Amino acid sequence: MRAARLALARLVWGHWATILARARLRIPRDDAEDVAALVLEGAIRSAFDGESVGQFRSWLNTIVDRRVADYHRRPRLETTHIPEGEDEWGEEPAIDFEGDTIDTTRAIDARLAELSDDHRRVVEAYVLRGGPARDAADEVGGMSEANVHQIGSRFRRRLRELLEGGDGTPGAG
């Protein structure tokens, strides 16, 4: 029993910070933990129910997207008054729904898919994992740091075009 409880704690902890940060990107701070918890519960429930969840990590990311969308569709609870002199909770602060983030994530994947294997590894290592240019160059071999910077800049320029409403279709830019 102890081992099972520790395994559960490790599992939740292992993914908690990342899920919470993804939720915080797109919904108000006060509600992000709630959504992150729902994501983990939903994902673990799926695993127990024998659903084919594929790679658990990918499944978690899918559920984050769904739960964030659910959150923005959900009607807000009415303001509730807590009696006996306690604080009255105000309405949630307005926040822009980064509703296009899901599509943007897919677009990033599509952009990566159009790159050569070496260039994709460079973008992953240098841009998306934030590693040093030298390490990214070493990962593919035979590439200079200047090339790494250039590939990273080109990738981000394409991303900006997409986000600014330019031609975001794979192969463009």
Place this chain on the structure above:
Amino acid sequence: MSDVERLLREFIAGHSAGESPDPRDFVEQTQGAARRELTALIDAYLVRAPRRRWDAAAFRESGAAAVAEGLGRSLAGAAGTWPALLPRLRARARLRRSELVERLAAALGADDRREKVGAYYHEMEQGLLPAEGVSAQVLDALAGILGENADSLRAAGAALRHGPGGAGDAPAFARTVAAEPLHGPAAAEADTGAPAEVPRSPGRAAPRGAEWDDVDRLFRGGG
């Protein structure tokens, strides 16, 4: 280095060092197109970020501990993920349990048996009350109070089947639990920060069968 790249790298450095930086603190330092770009890049990093290494002390201080505790109760109980879900929905609605019970009893026309309604609701939060016995009337009332969909509540209450899923760490955990159920006496979890054992509810001493009153039927009779 652009502001977007600098902020992205600062965020990644903090996150990968085991800190919990709030991405909004970084995103809010930018505007317009730069903000959208940074949001997309931080999200792309997070989608790929490695699983965090175990840290018992940090776990205990984090919101993850409450999630794991609720899930622990869920896995040991008879009411699906209600032990994890219901307390959090109540917190989201900014309701103390006594206030929720008061509203629930009123919605069920059981103002004069608020204590009994409270005992049953306690069992729901603790995973001690089989979800299939809880009537649609109770779930509808609860959904209205908590701002949730009654069907979602019903689905969450469905018993966990403890069957292994696909690849990955959670299904592996599910198999572990299937072989090693979470029932039984509390273990010395303090050093790990792992969830505590489920307390026994006084509501379990409720009458059976012919002795049921309306409240018993609402919470145990199904329908």
